[in-house]
Amino acid sequence: MRYYVQFGAGFGSLVATALRADLEEVRTTFEDDSAMLFESSSPPDVVSGLSYVKNAFRVLGEVPRGELPAAIRKLTKVIRDRGLLRQVRGGGVFRTMTNIDGALVGVPPQVRTRLETAIVEQTRSKLNARGGTGDEYWVIGRRGLDLLVFCQRLTTVRHRAPARGSLRPDLCALLVKASEPRLDDVFLDPFAGSGALVSARIKLPCRRAIYSDLRLTEHRASLPPPLLKSRKAEIRQDDATVLDSVDDHSITSIVTDPPWGEHEDIGLPFEQFARKMLLSFDRVLHPSRGRLLMLVARRLVPVVARQWDSVGLTPRTTHEILLNGHPATVLVGGR
Ligand SMILES: C[S@@+](CC[C@H](N)C(=O)[O-])C[C@H]1O[C@@H](n2cnc3c(N)ncnc32)[C@H](O)[C@@H]1O
Known part of the structure; x- marks a missing residue:
């Protein structure tokens, strides 16, 4: 199956690693700083449940990208000719959206109506242009992608906005994944x-976290209840x-975002x-199984890497990310 996912800008390298760990047989066909197109044998409910994905879509068809109205007409023909939506469980309401290069755009009414009519015919769903609940069919174009893809949106995990100074939940999920978490x-x-x-x-x-x-006293009042419980x-x-x-040597995994x-x-x-x-991490980390993941400003990497080295820790993988627009690096390694 083919999927299109959107994620936090600048997290591409971490997302690619996490997708390979969470999904079966991933083959990426397009990737930019905040979206990825890939094939995987994992089912849609697994893809839509990924906590670090902002929006997930199942790709139903594609045409070469070109002038938008003409490309959508071509897409409508492909939907009709190949019956692209016959397998989709419809029967409810739906709406269509067109997103080109990261922005929602309008489509000439006749072009949109033809597309929506093809969807109605094949899914027996009713058009509900005002949105709300229901299915969403998206026409998506990305800069650097020479295709216009036609997708069905899968429901995705919603996150609350993080507290000030706190890392976003999607990034935290990605960092934990990148640390290769183990049961014990x-x-x-x-x-x-x-x-x-x-x-x-x-x-x-x-086993334990x-x-x-x-400054626990400053943070305690805002610690999340599931963590406290x-x-x-x-x-x-x-x-x-x-x-x-x-x-000493009691910790197998440190994942941290130091000042x-x-x-x-x-x-x-x-x-x-x-x-x-x-020196302190070296003392508490397990002598053979200890692993460390650290998020640092990219300019600090030479200094930090020297200190890893001085205590016998090796950064084996690095991920370059953007943290609120600032270049940062994730160092992942261990003994
Ligand atoms: C960059 S913030 C980490 C933010 C955290 N990742 C989050 O999502 O909320 C750095 C944290 O280190 C704490 N801190 C600063 N110096 C420290 C020290 N010497 N030992 C332990 N914690 C310290 C601060 O109180 C702050 O909470």
Whole structure:
């Protein structure tokens, strides 16, 4: 089956990794900074349930991209000639949308009516142009893609807006995936803040997940209830550069977003802070199974990578992402 998914701008490399872990036989045919077209043998309900995907679509057909009205006429002919919608379970209401290069665009009324008539005939659904509930059929064009694709929208997971300063839930899900989570993980986020990463981690099986932050008292009131209620989670107040409350070699996975020394005072030049942080991570990480994922500003990568190296940790994979438009790098590695 073919799918088109949209995700947070700049997360492409993480999404590609996560899709390969979550879906069967993924073959990507197009990718840009916020969308991907791919084939997979996984069913639509699995694709629509991916927590890091903003919108998911099943691709039903395609025509070469060209002048829009002519291309949509061609698409309508393909739908009719090949009966593209005969397999779709209809019977309800639907509407059509056209999104070209990231923006919704209008289509000449006769062209749209013909397309909608073809949909009515094959699905026995009723047109409800005003939207609301019902099926959505999308005509989508992307810059750099020489096709216009015709898709049915799959329902997708809705996220609440994150608290200020907190990582977005879709990014947290992607970072946890990129850390290659294991069933027997003892997980730690030592700069846990709003608890977004620990919340993403406890959605997947693990032995224990530790939330730790120096300023727990400031964060506690806004920690998410599922995190506070989870039997797997432990909430601690600790300095990540010391981690007094964590035993030596007791952690198998650290996934964290440390301060970059830009918006908050870390009390030391960043290089010294990074040195203390890596020494402390080295002490608590399991000597053979310890893994580390760290999100840092891209300009800090040389400094951080030196400190990983100095304690015998190797970044095996890097993902370059955009965090609110700022270049950032995800370092993933271990012993
Ligand atoms: C960039 S924020 C992390 C945000 C977090 N990923 C989230 O989604 O909310 C850095 C966090 O590190 C905490 N912090 C700063 N210095 C610390 C230290 N030495 N030890 C532990 N936590 C510290 C801050 O209180 C803040 O919550």
